[in-house]
Structures are given as structure tokens and as C-alpha cells.
Amino acid sequence: MFKSLKITCDEATTICDKNQYGEASIIELIKLNLHFVKCRICARYTKQNMTLTKLYKGHASSCKEMKHCMSHDDKDALKKALQEGNKAFNEVGS
């Protein structure tokens, strides 16, 4: 029975990463915590992962506030290209 709960470090850290988004299942968390009993490296990975998650979250909130807009020049170029395209398209269509 316990054999099925045994996982590799690769699997453990995958679960740990999933858990950073709160999306690991109960059974996955049990497997992960059992893995920690014998693997200190993955326990360290997990601790550091939580630190990183905090950093990424801070980064995310500053990124989300940023709105990206196209420059006027880019828009003008796009308008021109589109008008040409429209013309060519209408010629073919008629």
C-alpha cells in the first residue's frame, strides 16, 4: 500500500510547484510530505520555492499594473498597411 505513495524527487518537486498555486490534491500533498521524511533536499527546495513564490507575486502585481500601448507611428504604419490590404482585397473581390 505504501509503495504507491512513494515518489521520486522529480515528482515531489512537480507537486511542490503545483502547490505554489494551491492546486495540488490531498493525495499529492500526502505523497509530498511522506517524501520529505526521507529527502531533505526536496524539503529545502520547497522552502525556497515559497520564498520565490512571494517574489514572483510581488513582481506580478507590478507587471499587471502596466498597460502596453502601441506607439502612434506603429499605428499609422498599421493603418497604411491595412488600407493597402483592403484596397487589394476589394480589387480582387470585385
Add this chain to the structure above:
Amino acid sequence: MAEKKHTLDTSKWIDNYADYLFNYAISRVNNSDLAKDLVQETFFAGLKSAKNFQGKASERTWLVSILKRKIIDHYRKINSKKGQAEVRMNFYNDGENEGNWIEERVPQSWDNASEKKIETEELRTQIDICIDKLPEKYGMVFRMKTIQEFETEEICKELDISASNLWVMIHRARTQLRKCMEDNWFNN
């Protein structure tokens, strides 16, 4: 003459939707030139299929749905570059020790983690540099999930991938990022 009805005021199109589409694209591909190309392609495709636009959705929704297809196409393109040398590092053994840490890639302890935690401009730049070093598709998925904070289901739908596929990519991205942050931020 019937075509006349479908002639669109393209200059207005751009004024009304270019920024919205550009912002939508850049938050997914994080590359301004690529985002511009995708927006242009979207407008052209819109122009071509304007006849099919039935007015069921708003014009913007319709254009966004075209842009979504363009983003999937781009994702497929970068995903299918098989055989190309990926910069992906292996952190786990194959063979007998399959799935265990490769000795020289084992996470090192961060003695100074607490003092390095502080949010600074420098830190953000370092995070961006490390994300940019990821293989493009991992970077894209990581950004969508972690920076843009999309729901898993939404990303899977948008990129047409399975959830387990997504988690493997997130895992690979985060392992590689951890190493990059360790080398350049925590232990330098």
C-alpha cells in the same frame, strides 16, 4: 456592388482596437515586436473574413477570437521545433537513479534569503532576465500562470494543452528559474 457593404473603416478599427489587442498579445508572448506582428495578422485576417462576421458578438470579441487563434498558432510553432537544442537543463537523473537530484544540481542553501527578499527594482529586473532565459514555450506558460495569474483551465484552453502537460512545463520552468535566481541573486 454588394461587397461595398463590407468595406470597413480600417483606420477607425485600429484606433478602437489596436491597443486592446496589443495589450492582450503582449501579456501572452511578452515580446513587443511579435505582439505587433500578431495584431497586424489579426487585422488582416479580420479583413479577409469580414464577410463572415455575423454581428453575433461585438467586433472586439470577434477580433480577440482571431487573435487567440494566432497565439495558438505561434505556440504550436515554438512547440514543434523539435530537435532544436533546447536550453533546458536536466536536474534529475535517468536510468538507475531516475528522478533523483543530479548531485551538482542539488539546491544549495540560501543563507542570506531573508535579507535578499526585499522588493527592489533590481530584483524585478533579475526575475525578468531569468524568465527570458527559459525556453520560449516554458516562459510563455510560466508568465501566463504566474505573472498574469490566469486560471489553469484558461491556459489549457488557450494553448490547447492538457493540465498535466501544463504542470510539467511549470515545473521545468520553476526549477530552471530557481537555479538562475540562486546563481544570480541569492548566492552571488
